[in-house]
Amino acid sequence: MKVACVQMDIEFGNPEKNFEAVNQFIEEAVSSGADTIVLPEMWNTGYALNELDRLADKNGAATKELLSSLAKKHQVNIVGGSVSTKRDGKFHNTMYVVGRNGEIVAEYDKAHLFKLMDEHLYIESGQSVNRFTLDGIDCGGVICYDIRFPEWIRTHVLQGAKIIFIPAEWPKKRIDHWQLLLQARAIENQCYIVAVNRVGNDPNNEFNGHSMVIAPWGELLVSKNEEEGIFYANIDMDEVDRVRSTIPVFQDRREELYL
Numbered sequence: 001m002k003v004a005c006v007q008m009d010i011e012f013g014n015p016e017k018n019f020e021a022v023n024q025f026i027e028e029a030v031s032s033g034a035d036t037i038v039l040p041e042m043w044n045t046g047y048a049l050n051e052l053d054r055l056a057d058k059n060g061a062a063t064k065e066l067l068s069s070l071a072k073k074h075q076v077n078i079v080g081g082s083v084s085t086k087r088d089g090k091f092h093n094t095m096y097v098v099g100r101n102g103e104i105v106a107e108y109d110k111a112h113l114f115k116l117m118d119e120h121l122y123i124e125s126g127q128s129v130n131r132f133t134l135d136g137i138d139c140g141g142v143i144c145y146d147i148r149f150p151e152w153i154r155t156h157v158l159q160g161a162k163i164i165f166i167p168a169e170w171p172k173k174r175i176d177h178w179q180l181l182l183q184a185r186a187i188e189n190q191c192y193i194v195a196v197n198r199v200g201n202d203p204n205n206e207f208n209g210h211s212m213v214i215a216p217w218g219e220l221l222v223s224k225n226e227e228e229g230i231f232y233a234n235i236d237m238d239e240v241d242r243v244r245s246t247i248p249v250f251q252d253r254r255e256e257l258y259l
């Protein structure tokens, strides 16, 4: 699977502009032969949290329509990062995943809300695991701060996920945590990590990308890029089995000792 990490800038509080940009990035990734295109967190509005009543995507309708029509037109998978949505009068930070025929294969609301960016004051947390299949491959998806909860990623992997997709708006000032946490999540779970962070600024933070594709042994297939653009990696799923048979972590777990 060739994955495309769309490391884009996000126009604060301007969904119209961001929809145009995403459209163009997806066209570009398709012309480079991507199988699966991955977007960053909250790409429609950024963290314009106090304007969500006006800006959030009602029932995710506009996002689903755009991603679904592009996926179908180009026969490509899209892990739609996340967008701010409004459902039943509440706001959510929602990931939509779309398969090659344009079908929505997963919807996930971010489970762990990030208090340092006031997310908990505006957004409702999600309650469910995010497992899905793309091209026959078992996948999972979490959002940004979720990666600080190793048990949450483990839950997805124990349910079969072999690639974990992670859209983010992770500020530059903690980018060292980002890299270390992602590498640890890949190594301890012996799975691929595809993590896409934004670039640019919002009124409170600077973002410097460092989108990452990490192999199950911990090698960085994509890393360290700070500019806006699309970064590609080829994922070989046999590598998951090779690593798991070299160090059989999942056979050696002592579940009876854990809380």
Ligand SMILES: NC(=O)CCC(=O)C(=O)O
Pocket (backbone or CB within 6 Å): 041, 114, 117, 143, 144, 145, 146, 148, 168, 169, 170, 171, 174, 177
């Ligand atoms: N958008 C987020 O969830 C940010 C998480 C973050 O910056 C962290 O340090 O954790």
